[in-house]
Amino acid sequence: MMDVKKIKAPASTVTYNRNEIDAPTNNIYEAISVIAKRADQINSEIKKELIEKLEEFATYNDSLEEIFENKEQIEVSRFYERLPKPHALAVQEWLDDKIYYRNTEGDTKE
Template identity: 45%
Template sequence: MAIQASIVTRDMDKLAEVTGNVYESVAIISKRARQIAVNVKEELNNKLAEFASTVDNLEEIFENREQIEISKFYERMPKSTNVAIEEFAEGTVTFRRREEETGGINL
């Protein structure tokens, strides 16, 4: 899956085809983007935790090349919103509707 990092014009009608409602599609994409962002943040924090220092003195903390490379790698990754849009467009995002007693739709 090749995800473009730059801004891309999207056909909103195609995104709305899946659900029949553009706002519902956007809500699903935003929830998926949030899931992706949380997972990436946890992964990054776990990797950076290996470099955590218990030293309080700033003079004793040194620049760690591995830590910088890990951070740069995560900065170059596609944004979670772009990943979520691509997944939704490809049909790999699963979702379900929960009907409330009042008949409204909750995603």
Template identity: 45%
Template sequence: MEDQKKRVTNTTITRNTAEFSQLTGNIYETVAMLTKRANQIASEEKRELHKKIEEFASNNDAVDEMYENREQIEIVRHYEQMPKPTLEATEEYLEHELYYRNPAKESDNDSRMEALENEVISSNQE
């Protein structure tokens, strides 16, 4: 995950919308897919951040707390400077690193295939 974050830029750029509808055939499905992936990335990062901050959750002297607070601040700053999850998800999509599956379309395709198979079977029986 760290390797991926290094190569994603932290700025937004104008994109060609035609690139986003290639895999799904629909720009809205692509946006929904990117939203779900961005939410996954954000929750992973949040979990990592909370785990690192919990390491400093001990009750120590006031001097130690000041030192720990500085470390906590540095950790938080690091996470704030990381690319946003939406940018990471977009980059993953454009580099074809995302797996996409639409169960609704698959069930439609399955029922169509069954109908075609039944049609072929019935035409062979005649």
């Protein structure tokens, strides 16, 4: 599993140089498509990790009316809320050349 805590991505909105984004593919739409797919992967990984950590602190009751939140759950949730968003992490990975991709359209034989 990747370590999102070590990726230095911005936590707020940033304007990127379009030429840097589309440089690897020479096509801005293809670059954004690759980044979007990676952002989905990152989001799934973060969500899975968060659910696993929250499960450690879960308390189960027979009554649906009573919901207990303990300090550990709240701290874990706050930590994940402060992380950069998946799309920011994916863009940073793209700019750092850490995403492997290939165009499969050229792979087909006629």
